[in-house]
Amino acid sequence: MRIGDLATRTGVSVRALRYYEEQGLLASTRSESGQRLYGEAAANRVRLIQQLYGAGLSSKTIAELLPCVDAKVSTPESRERLAAERDRINTQIAELIIARDRLNDIIDVASGPNPDCDYV
Known part of the structure; x- marks a missing residue:
């Protein structure tokens, strides 16, 4: 192609x-x-x-x-490198989950109207 x-x-x-x-x-x-x-x-x-x-x-x-x-096939070095990348990704996922949970908390708290925070 x-x-x-x-x-x-x-x-x-x-x-x-x-x-x-x-x-x-x-x-x-x-x-x-x-x-x-x-x-x-x-x-x-x-x-x-x-x-x-x-x-x-x-x-x-x-x-x-x-x-x-x-x-x-893989070498011990390539497996180690892939494991390090996987660990880095897992850390990013954990940080994103924390950020998402904080946003959910803000959304829940901000369910009422607030004149100082009008984004619409």
């Missing part, structure tokens, strides 16, 4: 797909006319990259971990 098709299928911009290639996260072949061509597995790869970015991993970290993902 061409880069525009991959972008449409994954909801990722063409520019981002080109960046993924520059970073070594995604590979393509070229048609005779020079257009990028991707296999069917590319869509899953892009979704994985997006999930890892969404989890806060850098492109450098993703590039270092993808060979282990591709080989379906």
Whole structure:
């Protein structure tokens, strides 16, 4: 599939797909006319990259971990790194839960009208 098709299928911009290639996260072949061509597995790869970015991993970290993902094996170092990322995410989740609970408390307390706090 061409880069525009991959972008449409994954909801990722063409520019981002080109960046993924520059970073070594995604590979393509070229048609005779020079257009990028991707296999069917590319869509899953892009979704994985997006999930890892969404989890806060850098492109450098993703590039270092993808060979282990591709080989379906890991090293003690890669497992340690993934565990550290998981722990970081768990900390963020806990902090977000606290923030959500504080907002809920504010919403509950502020259920009555207050002229000093009129956002509507």
